[in-house]
Amino acid sequence: MRWIVFDLLADSINSLALHQLADFHFIRPWWLLAIIPMYLFMRFVIKSEESLSQWKAHMSDTMIYHLAIKEQQKRRFTPKKLFMLFAVIITLVMAGPTWQQQPTPFFTDESVLIIGLDVSATMNKSDVQPSRLLRAKQKINQILEKRGDAKTALIAFSGSAHVAMPITQDKEMIRHFLDVLDSSMMPTTDKVPQSVIPQAKALLTQVKAPSSILLLTDQTNQIAITGFGNLLADTPHQLVVWAIGENPDSGLENSTGLSSSELSSLTQLAQAGNGNMVPFTHNSDDVETVLRSLNNTLQNVDDNSLPWFDAGYLLLFLLIPLQALWFRKGWTMQW
Structure with a gap:
């Protein structure tokens, strides 16, 4: 006793x-x-x-x-x-x-996570084994496991963006569609991250709580930075950018990973979307960082009403x- x-x-x-x-x-x-x-x-x-x-x-x-x-x-x-x-x-x-x-069973988390996964040709690079795309899928699965039955949507993009799974609480269904996503399925293999904006905007109109867009990619451009900034300006939503690729500060010789300029552009993209950029790590540190960023928009109920x-x-x-x-x-x- x-x-x-x-x-x-x-x-x-x-x-x-x-x-x-x-x-x-x-x-x-x-x-x-x-x-x-x-x-x-x-x-x-x-x-x-x-x-x-x-x-x-x-x-x-x-x-x-x-x-x-x-x-x-x-x-x-x-x-x-x-x-x-x-x-x-x-x-x-x-x-x-x-x-x-x-915690109270009478209120549930109404925030939504919209995952935008880059499946363009550059995501097939193997600077992180076995490839950037497969490691990104692994990271997404860890996020889904940690979030449980929270509302999630999945968008796949390269030269164009497509909603692979609308907003759902069925993480197993998301995993099913996530596993089959591949560059060969897309109409083009180039990279247009701003193509995610119309799809994300349509999904955000269905939610009332502050929510997050999680973009897993390795490159961006000025059009995307301006577009996401306009989309999320004066809103409670945020954009979290997950830079998939070997970090230039990793110390590895002859690294073919992300360059400092690419990381700088991804950081600008995240800042334009009221969020932050999370670099890839080989352990679960980046997963925990992403989860902490997503928790910034969690909304169960007014805090003052919880016992x-x-x-x-x-x-x-x-x-x-x-x-x-x-x-x-x-x-x-x-x-």
Whole structure:
């Protein structure tokens, strides 16, 4: 039982990340006013335990010194001190410390992720094995797995853009169409990223919540930068650009990956669309970065309407081992 309690407390402490400290508050802060009379009461108890002070007017200091119980003979943990510790913990429990809101089944995420996958000829390069296109598909599958049943749409583009899957919550259906996408299926193999704009605009008219366009590509142009900027200007939506290709800062010799100028253009594209550019990594760091960017537009419901998790109840577990001390022989409390 003791280890279960400690595990619960440890999990609770670990969940209190730095970004959640700003949300830390008490649900019932007026209970903290009980600390004032509690402090006065503690002072009274301490004074009452100094029983020899009343004899100073009748005895010499030498006599009092020899009659007094030495400091090391006093019990460090007395029933009165235990009672005061109980009172402090109970006060904190009643105040209701909290730092996170509780999820509720009555509201669902209404934001939409529109994935734009580049299937042009340059995506068949093998600077990232086995190819840029296959690695992009792998990354998309990881995103789908992390997002669960969130609403998602899929657009494939090269010289033209086509909606491979309209907005759906069926990630397995998206995976099915994603697996078969190939450059050979497209009418042309050149790259026109601005062709995604009309398709994305049509999909965004179907959503009411702030949403994201995730563009996986290796190149862009000024027309696309201007077009996406006009599409997303004065909207709550964002464009996240995932640069698929070996990073020029990877340190690999004779790298045939993305150039610094290509990364700079992709960064300009993302900034024009109110978002950010995420470079490709061989581990899952880029996936986590993309997910954090997408979470910027998650909208379940007005935050103020979600209930706060009352963590005060967890403090009650601290009272269990302390309560066992009352069963010690001779432990009574007298005022």
